[in-house]
Amino acid sequence: xxxxxxxxxxxxxxxxxxxxxxxxYDTSESDYYxxxxxxxxxxxxxxxxxxxxxxxxNATENxxxxxxxxxxxxxxxxxxxxxxxxxxxxFCAYRAMExxxxxxxxxxxxxxxxx
Amino acid sequence: DGGITQSxxxxxxxxxxxxxxxxxxxxxxxxxxxxxxxxxxxxxxxxYSQIVNDFQKGDIAEGYSVSREKKESFPLTVTSAQKNPTAxxxxxxxxxxxxxEQFFGPxxxxxxx
Numbered sequence: 055x056x057x058x059x060x061x062x063x064x065x066x067x068x069x070x071x072x073x074x075x076x077x078x079y080d081t082s083e084s085d086y087y088x089x090x091x092x093x094x095x096x097x098x099x100x101x102x103x104x105x106x107x108x109x110x111x112n113a114t115e116n117x118x119x120x121x122x123x124x125x126x127x128x129x130x131x132x133x134x135x136x137x138x139x140x141x142x143x144x145f146c147a148y149r150a151m152e153x154x155x156x157x158x159x160x161x162x163x164x165x166x167x168x169x
Numbered sequence: 170d171g172g173i174t175q176s177x178x179x180x181x182x183x184x185x186x187x188x189x190x191x192x193x194x195x196x197x198x199x200x201x202x203x204x205x206x207x208x209x210x211x212x213x214x215x216x217y218s219q220i221v222n223d224f225q226k227g228d229i230a231e232g233y234s235v236s237r238e239k240k241e242s243f244p245l246t247v248t249s250a251q252k253n254p255t256a257x258x259x260x261x262x263x264x265x266x267x268x269x270e271q272f273f274g275p276x277x278x279x280x281x282x
Contacts, residue, residue, distance in 0.1 A: 058211075063209075087269055089270070096275075097257065097275070097276050098273065098275055098276070099259060099261075099273035100273075101270055101271075101272075104269070104270065145211055145212070149269065155200055155202075155217075155219075155263050155268065155269070155271065156202075156214055156217065156227070157202075157212070157214070157271060159204075159211035159212040159213075160211055161209055161210060161211045162209075162211050
């Protein structure tokens with residue numbers, strides 16, 4: 055079974071600085087999707103960024119980018135120019151090809167942004 | 170506006186009672202999902218449905234039941250057999266051009282008294 059591990063329960067960053075959240079996963083599949091979701095205090099899950107495993111180019115969405123290392127099964131999220139609104143729980147998720155579009159989530163990383 | 174609605178936002182239940190959580194979407198998505206969120210454990214899949222009148226168990230289906238009689242609705246019943254039902258429940262959907270992504274509702278917080 056696929057597993058997703060987020061080894062950082064909590065991270066802190068100064069406003070305007072850069073922070074990287076780590077994620078590793080375990081799978082025997084060669085084709086899959088990876089996602090980062092943000093959950094602010096409202097608890098609404100918001101998709102931040104996604105990566106297709108067959109694409110070598112790292113995905114980027116404005117201040118958010120990923121470092122996808124397929125051989126190492128690593129998928130880290132970099133947040134540049136951190137803003138107070140970035141403070142949230144961040145979840146890494148893997149899309150399993152079986153069970154349809156099932157998502158497997160990591161335990162999450164709480165990101166605190168200091169002003 | 171297209172989206173996913175869940176009701177109620179907060180729900181209280183006495184031990185031994187069944188309770189049904191509502192999930193409705195107007196995104197015309199074929200697939201719908203129920204997740205449970207506990208502190209420190211991320212989200213875990215309870216049930217999912219890829220088409221109307223069909224659904225499959227996820228990783229933690231025991232003590233839960235679902236139905237999918239309409240494309241836009243996927244209610245979750247938490248039965249008295251669920252031993253620790255206090256949690257935050259999230260509904261999601263996917264489909265169409267957004268098939269590879271799941272869109273989430275605002276969630277329901279269930280507390281057993």
